Amino acid sequence: MTSARDVVVTGLGATTPLGGDAPSTWEAALAGKSGARTMDNDWAERYEIPVNFAATIKVKPEEVLKRPEIKRMDPSAQYAVIAAREAWKDAGEPEVPGERLGSVVSSGIGGIWTLLDGWDTLRERGARRLLPTTVPMLMPNSPTAYVSLDLGAKAGAHALVSACASGAEAIGYGVEMIRSGRADVVVAGGTEATIHPMPIAAFAASRTLSLRNDDPEGASRPYDVDRDGFVLGEGSAIVVLESAEHAAARGARVYAKIGGVGLSSDAYHITSPDPEGTGQVTAMRAAMEDAHVTTADVVHVNAHATSTKVGDLTETASIRHLFGTDADHVQLSATKSMTGHLLGGAGAIETVFTVKAVSERLAPPTINVANPDPELQVPLVRDEPVKLPGGDIAAINNSFGFGGHNVALLVQNA
């Protein structure tokens, strides 16, 4: 059941390593496809980077956007604009005054291609050769600004930054904008375009990337005993959030409701999660309380699960701690096994997956789990999608970020 200020999802858009739009991305995920591939460049050799693969975007923006749009926007903004246009169209292009329409699109890192290209240009050719568009392209609010320009969103354009939790936090903020009465419709999500040799080398330096160069598709393996780190991905996902009242008035198709937003911060370590999982539990509990549901109602969790040992196990221990025996009926999916890790886009694409899972009653698979970690404490959806029960159900999308950011979004059937 929904009430007037409830927030529902009426549009979905994405461009990811699995597909150029949300439906093809979802289909590929249900089919258990991997978006990881060996990169078509010499970066590993040239810079002695230990990783030569990534989950690169499936459909290049050059195939979708006009030439001036490509030149004017960093890839992070290009992906966001592509996903936002799809989501907007999918929502039926709602008629809403610009003053009642918001944009919240986050990136974990920002326009790093533009930043680093600009530095190269400055060093090699001097200040006179730097394009005047450099600053508006590299700023991390550029994607949300371009989405607001594209759709005429005047209720506020925001970009919350919390590393790999950014996309989920953006959607949570969009929910709050509608609940507080600031907007009737908000376009919200995340984006990232960091498949550039510097960030790859930097993530490799932090010893968090998988080094499985001989098997890119098998590299992202959350909860498998042989996991060795995450696979860097790129892309964007955007949802159209709308007050239930506004959606009903225009007869919009509703995918699901976002009934709860839970936030916390660990204040424990800059990169490691608190091993007690206290912050994760707090976020999940807050999301459930916000939605007035209990662990008995939650049938599916889209895990943050990046394919690192400490991260994956802390999360399932947190779920077990909070859910108790109710964890036995949770279908846990780790979709980064297929998409790779979209950083600032991750929380957004995983929200799209959670929304689709609830609306289609189908939990997506986790691939590459040949030997499940014996310490995994929650039932894992492996290889094939698993049917979710009928009736009123709830699901949680967890997103955690470097810096100790924890975001849990609670999704319910409409």
Added chain:
Amino acid sequence: MANTEQEVLAGLAEIVAEETGLDAADVALEKSFTDDLDIDSLSMMTIVTHAEDKFGVRIPDEEVKNLATVGDAVSYIKGAQD
């Protein structure tokens, strides 16, 4: 190496087309950058940066405001090359 007026126009039209999405054929000598081609100051400075690179000239910022039409820009570039 100096270009002919036709070469400068063609080269500039190509830059403008890349930046704006207009057809290069529409970038004619008499066209005003602001009124006809709808080019804002950020785009104009981007075009100038590319033009300096392409034609090997320097177009100082204080000159840019005097370049009202495509023809003005072509003349300035041609003059700076000679």
